[in-house]
Amino acid sequence: MIAARIDGRMTRVGTTQTPDGRRLEVSHVLSVPATDAWDALIDTTRWPDWSPLITGVEATDRRLRPGTTGRVRIPGAWLPFRITECTSRRWTWRVLGIPATGHRVDDLGSDRCRVAVELPRYATGYVPVCLRALETLESLLEDDEQAVA
Numbered sequence: 001m002i003a004a005r006i007d008g009r010m011t012r013v014g015t016t017q018t019p020d021g022r023r024l025e026v027s028h029v030l031s032v033p034a035t036d037a038w039d040a041l042i043d044t045t046r047w048p049d050w051s052p053l054i055t056g057v058e059a060t061d062r063r064l065r066p067g068t069t070g071r072v073r074i075p076g077a078w079l080p081f082r083i084t085e086c087t088s089r090r091w092t093w094r095v096l097g098i099p100a101t102g103h104r105v106d107d108l109g110s111d112r113c114r115v116a117v118e119l120p121r122y123a124t125g126y127v128p129v130c131l132r133a134l135e136t137l138e139s140l141l142e143d144d145e146q147a148v149a
Contacts, residue, residue: 011134013127018102019085020092020101026130027116032141034107038089038114040141041103045072052129064091072130092118101130 016025022101030037040046042064044057056078058072072095077136085092092102102118115137117130 006137011131013089013131016116016118016119019090020102020118023096023102023113023120024119024124024127025116026119026134027114028134028138029108029112029114030138030141031112032138032145033111034089034105034113036141036144037113037137038051040137042086042091042103044068044091046140047072050133050135050140052132101126 008031012025012027013021013053014025018025019022042061044059044064047054048058050102054072055073055075056073057070058078059066059068064083066083066086067084069081071078071080075077079095080097081093081095083091083093084096084099085102089106090102090104093100099120102116104116104118106114106116108114115134117133118128119130
């Protein structure tokens with residue numbers, strides 16, 4: 001496992017056991033409530049705000065649930081997706097019919113949480129994209145908190 005402190009927060013890249021088997025995991029501790037992070041992850045209209053690759057989303061549901069389908073726009077293409085699991089603060093999907101990332105939020109209490117992206121082990125090249133997504137998600141959620149305050 002590789003761990004680093006960025007602005008006093010812990011970012012990790014390593015492997016972990018998930019319900020989908022052994023996977024790579026990219027995670028970052030955020031200074032926001034777990035419910036806020038979860039809401040941003042399951043709201044398909046917010047995906048382009050934090051994902052470095054997704055520029056558009058069309059989905060059967062705005063907020064994910066098992067079986068939600070749709071397509072995401074990345075530079076140059078629209079890709080179909082299906083949500084395969086959406087439980088208490090963890091969701092997974094298939095893109096183009098291929099198992100893709102899992103997304104999880106761990107509540108660390110007192111307005112802190114850990115957001116993790118689980119990757120198939122063959123997807124090591126996607127780690128930098130996940131790190132960027134987590135940084136962007138953190139900025140987005142912190143801006144939301146400041147706007148409310």
